[in-house]
Amino acid sequence: MDRIDGMLEEFFAPEAPRALASRVLRAFRAERVGLERLVGKFRIEASERGVVRLHPGRGFHGPSAQARAHAERAGRELHEYFAGHRTFFTVPVDLAGVGEFQARVLAEASRIPFGEVDSYAALARRVGHPRAARAVGNALGANPVPVIVPCHRIIRGDGTWGHYAFGGEMKTQLLRLERSTPAIIGCTSTRIVCRRGCAHEQRVREVNRVVFASVEDAASVGYRPCRVCRPSSAA
């Protein structure tokens, strides 16, 4: 084992580029612009089965108290999402008003996990119409509930963004937010791992938070998945 110790020490010998600290501090001072300003700028419409429409505007609308409760819940979850405290939505979405093809495309888009992206062509293949990448693009472009149905996670095959209903700048911000928000959080006092946004995860204190790369990794050091948000079934 001693030989391995020596080799590892050599391998891990410290090295850092010059002026790293000053570069880091400079970047730190150039404060980033948040998505928080988007909170409360949506008009959310819901039916009794779930959220129906989300578009620029204000307020929560629905034909009944139950429908408005869905809309308000969507508003709360969006708020948490934009603040980086949520990686998935639990509010139901009602896609009764859209066509069959579009509904399939949107359902398939919802399966792309937080923080990842896919191409229009790959999505077209998955809905069973491999040559219909453009139709998939149109279906996503007419997404009635953006953000909650994550049409921003679909980008063009060459890596450029493609069209986004709220503008490319917002798509960039959403993807950047997802890139810098950890998704699987463990609590050091309960030894449970949750998806970020789970009611239990939100009660974990900052000092008790550890991030894991996968549920298997967490299990290998003795953490168990939460029974409420079920991180193992999450992709």
Add this chain to the structure above:
Amino acid sequence: MDARTFARASEEYAARLYTVAHRLLGNRADAEDAVQRALLKAFEARESYAPRWALSTWLYRVLTNVCIDELRRRRRVPPEPLPPGRAGTQVDRVDLTGALATVPREARVLLALHYVNGLSYRELAAIRGISVNTVKSQLARGKAILKKALEE
């Protein structure tokens, strides 16, 4: 922790944090990005910093959280080769790089923290939120896997 303490801490620890990130993520750009994000997060969460922690332990916790999340995102991408370490006389760095890639992620993180910074088992346990005995067994397991991979 005020902004000045923070700036001083950044200057003091940036290089060490960078080395850990570089060994875990495999390239300079991602490593620098990770250090930046970690320091930013640490500053944002400074309210919850408890003085019972050493500041370095706290910073390493935040940094490993950032790096591990980055590794999660890469799981579908084929793993990039780790950067070669400083070549020793008899160390075949390609071998060690390849061998390290076979070590499970959690153990690799502990190895990096342990060997880059010589952190103690107790500190490692605090950083990853596991018990001291788990730290020991993970390190032993990681080294055993490394040894086996190198012998092949």
